[in-house]
Amino acid sequence: MTAPLPLSEKQLGSIRQATARINLWHGSVRSGKTIASLLAFLLAVRRAPASGLIVICGRSLQTIERNIVEPLQDSALFGDVAAEVRHTRGATTATILGRVVHLIGASDARAEGRLRGLTAALAYVDEVTLLPEAFFVQLLARLSVPGARLLGTTNPDSPRHWVKVGYLDRANELDLAHWHFKLSDNPALSGAYVAALSAEYTGLWRRRMILGEWVVAEGAIYDMYDHVQHVVDELPVMRRYWVGIDYGTTNPFAAVLLGLGDDDRLYACAEWRYDSRARHRQMTDAQYSAAVRGWLDELRVEAEWTFVDPSAASYSAQLWADGHPGVARADNSVLDGIRSVSNALDAGLLYVHSSCEGLLDELPGYAWSEEAAARGEDRPIKANDHSVDALRYAVHSTANEWRHLLAVAA
Structure with a gap:
């Protein structure tokens, strides 16, 4: 045979x-x-x-x-x-x-x-x-x-x-x-x-x-991220928009607006966060829905899709009830999503606007768990990861739309 x-x-x-x-x-x-x-x-x-x-x-x-x-x-x-x-x-x-x-x-x-x-x-x-x-x-x-x-x-x-x-x-x-x-x-x-x-x-x-190597996941997850290289103060004209949302009640709620510019680059254009612990007041699903809608209206943006944390079923239902367009469950394949963000950053395809303060605070410290690595597992530390998760939802859920640009950007 x-x-x-x-x-x-x-x-x-x-x-x-x-x-x-x-x-x-x-x-x-x-x-x-x-x-x-x-x-x-x-x-x-x-x-x-x-x-x-x-x-x-x-x-x-x-x-x-x-x-x-x-x-x-x-x-x-x-x-x-x-x-x-x-x-x-x-x-x-x-x-x-x-x-x-x-x-x-x-x-x-x-x-x-x-x-x-x-x-x-x-x-x-x-x-x-x-x-x-x-x-x-x-x-x-x-x-x-x-x-x-x-x-x-x-x-x-x-x-x-x-x-x-x-x-x-x-x-x-x-x-x-x-x-x-x-x-x-x-x-x-x-x-x-x-x-x-x-x-x-x-x-x-x-x-x-x-290379086919058995290597450990250690240190910073986005070790290719460079504040000087990846942070921009001005944005080009955007031809497409998507939103990634990491839902939180006691933890921070984070929404990141991802845009595809006319220069064929991806940009984290803007961010909306709400930390109920810092504000000493929780918000309902309806209030979060109205806040995100108001944020996008203020930016004068109509996103094609809004990718929501898959665990936030009640919030997704609220967005649908409020007529928010293009609501979808985010692809929450954590390691695949991290790889998508890593590839885009490393290729010079993904940039972050300087207004995204929460995301910029989290990116450098987002790290692999040493305890999980000791068990032979690849797992991020679950702390200060709300905006990076929102970014991952938006980037990975739209990977089929931009993956062909990797070779061009590299």
């Missing part, structure tokens, strides 16, 4: 050598590790014993469908074999090379229960670092058929992550084989694509996603 795409020696070698009980492909994005692992998986399905289940595990059923099942059905990637991969969207099973394969999502620790009583001969795991450790441990315990194997892929994470400490660092003690991939290991990528992809990552994420 061969794939139409060219394969590197490292890819071919990993496919041939994936005979250990645990087989892990890790490294940078788009480095060819997933194609190699899926080819190895197809070979393993064909050779799997009749007894024992075959399972594919991932963060959710939707990510399994997007990252695994749909690529397997792509004839440009897997040739005639793609026709032997059958799946109905939303179903928890697929048929691959004539075998029934069970699709199991594992979004939290409770997912471990889905494995109880299961006996497996073969497992494929998408993005191992995103799964709960207890689920992974239980899955290994269920691979009890003689010759059972696990194949998995992941991008690097913290060097203290349980995958790194408990498995990769102990490869010599375990029946475990692993392969580290870099962008240069994928012969299917053009130089122009590699350059464009490299421009989309900066700082911590560049080291992990482009």
